[in-house]
Amino acid sequence: xxxxxxxxxxxxxxxxxxxxxxxxxxxxxxxxxxxxxxxxxxxxxxxxxxxxxxxxxxxxxxxxxxxxxxxxxxxxxxxxxxxxxxxxxxxxxxxxxxxxxxxxxxxxxxxxxxxxxxxxxxxxxxxxxxxxxxxxxxxxxxxxxxxxxxxxxxxxxxxxxxxxxxxxxxxxxxxxxxxxxxxxxxxxxxxxxxxxxxxxxxxxxxxxxxxxxxxxxxxxxxxxxxxxxxxxxxxxxxxxxxxxxxxxxxxxxxxxxxxxxxxxxxxxxxxxxxxxxxxxxxxxxxxxxxxxxxxxxxxxxxxxxxxxxxxxxxxxxxxxxxxxxxxxxxxxxxxxxxxxxxxxxxxxxxxxxxxxxxxxxxxxxxxxxxxxxxxxxxxxxxxxxxxxxxxxxxxxxxxxxxxxxxxxxxxxxxxxxxxxxxxxxxxxxxxxxxxxxxxxxxx
RNA sequence: GCGAUCGUAGCUCAGUUGGUUAGAGCGCCGGUUUGUGGUACCGGAGGUCGGGGGUUCGAGACCCCUCGAUCGCCCCA
Numbered sequence: 001x002x003x004x005x006x007x008x009x010x011x012x013x014x015x016x017x018x019x020x021x022x023x024x025x026x027x028x029x030x031x032x033x034x035x036x037x038x039x040x041x042x043x044x045x046x047x048x049x050x051x052x053x054x055x056x057x058x059x060x061x062x063x064x065x066x067x068x069x070x071x072x073x074x075x076x077x078x079x080x081x082x083x084x085x086x087x088x089x090x091x092x093x094x095x096x097x098x099x100x101x102x103x104x105x106x107x108x109x110x111x112x113x114x115x116x117x118x119x120x121x122x123x124x125x126x127x128x129x130x131x132x133x134x135x136x137x138x139x140x141x142x143x144x145x146x147x148x149x150x151x152x153x154x155x156x157x158x159x160x161x162x163x164x165x166x167x168x169x170x171x172x173x174x175x176x177x178x179x180x181x182x183x184x185x186x187x188x189x190x191x192x193x194x195x196x197x198x199x200x201x202x203x204x205x206x207x208x209x210x211x212x213x214x215x216x217x218x219x220x221x222x223x224x225x226x227x228x229x230x231x232x233x234x235x236x237x238x239x240x241x242x243x244x245x246x247x248x249x250x251x252x253x254x255x256x257x258x259x260x261x262x263x264x265x266x267x268x269x270x271x272x273x274x275x276x277x278x279x280x281x282x283x284x285x286x287x288x289x290x291x292x293x294x295x296x297x298x299x300x301x302x303x304x305x306x307x308x309x310x311x312x313x314x315x316x317x318x319x320x321x322x323x324x325x326x327x328x329x330x331x332x333x334x335x336x337x338x339x340x341x342x343x344x345x346x347x348x349x350x351x352x353x354x355x356x357x358x359x360x361x362x363x364x365x366x367x368x369x370x371x372x373x374x375x376x377x378x379x380x381x382x383x384x385x386x387x388x389x390x391x392x393x394x395x396x397x398x399x400x401x402x403x404x405x406x407x408x409x410x411x412x413x414x415x416x417x418x419x420x421x422x423x424x425x426x427x428x429x430x431x432x433x434x435x436x437x438x439x440x441x442x443x
Numbered sequence: 444g445c446g447a448u449c450g451u452a453g454c455u456c457a458g459u460u461g462g463u464u465a466g467a468g469c470g471c472c473g474g475u476u477u478g479u480g481g482u483a484c485c486g487g488a489g490g491u492c493g494g495g496g497g498u499u500c501g502a503g504a505c506c507c508c509u510c511g512a513u514c515g516c517c518c519c520a
Binding site for chain 2: 008011062063064067068085113115117118119120121122123127128129130197200205208213272279280281283284285286287307308309310311312313314331333361362363364365366367368369370371372378380382383384392394396399401
């Protein structure tokens, strides 16, 4: 028989396991916890949508739409697309489910997204994001609340130190258009000096020339007009309210007047939390206001703000994630003992303790594995224990061992877990005290 | 789509100007300890050298093609 070739994984996909999976999980768990503090409802969304959902909302000429979408025809001949982002699908759901009645609606979700891109550090073809949106709130307070949420998330992940919030405004539709026209005029005047990429951008997405990395573009980009001169009175006032709100909440930010967004639907507030620790992919969380999007999808005018954060990127920055571990290791000796071990383990699990049976290898090996797995205690079941009806219970931290029945094991475990939790609480309180002390210094 | 670097054991890597039977550390398994963990010592298993072709008496090494990974450009979380 010919040797079967093992199929390879699709380029840009990952099998996340072990420590990486635990970091990933930790990011999602933290997000789920914090979003509840801010009253965001969870939503589960389809992973694919009609292609029009994305084509119409992101802008036909953007790279995401023109060359990065996984689009295909299903058996009925409809053009479908694996979602390359959350916002468009969420907006579609808002319209097709009549969620106008819940306005203002605070939504959060997370999951896989797909873009046909060249993989590199912190960039994959199937990647994962956290997402938070407020639909139907046109006030600056919504922007502030969303940014506070983002800021607290990064703090609770312990990565706020290396990450800074960059903030800009793109103004309302008129401001943005007027600014854009002025920029195009400015760049056209210097067209010959621009890099080839930027001359191309001049047609497709002139705002992008502002943050070009090409050295020859810098003087032209740096001398380009700021949005500020083109902001309408309302737009200026709106941005002022956002920054005042952030200051009031103690969220640190920097103005970056060169910050723009790639997708067409953004208005007013635009922001990115960036780090220099992830190579070329410095943006860890980004978003802004997209007041025009819902209308573009055929709804009534409906203001909205949102952000998305790359889970892989956050997970790469997170440190000190506690691995999963069994509280109890059950070590049977012999076939009869294994049957007993199965019933003991299920009794322990029924009592809400995590338990794992180590049933293969020499006894000594099993002790080693129980220890490596991080178990708090082991339960030993052999011939003597089968005869007596009691098991050996050994605390791995102290080495103490005694013969107990199962009820006594469970009692002991409650104590053990309590002191473990107390220890964890202690370090939490310590961290909290340090936070409070830091706050005191900055006042 | 473009550019650069790199593919040798499960992992991290050595392997001289091309030369016999491809090595180390960690991990894994076993033993010292036949029912008691972290240390130590001893032993063992594990390799189509990414794949295909070529040059050569001889290729892990040189040449071509191909696949993959990494990093960057574009774009983006």
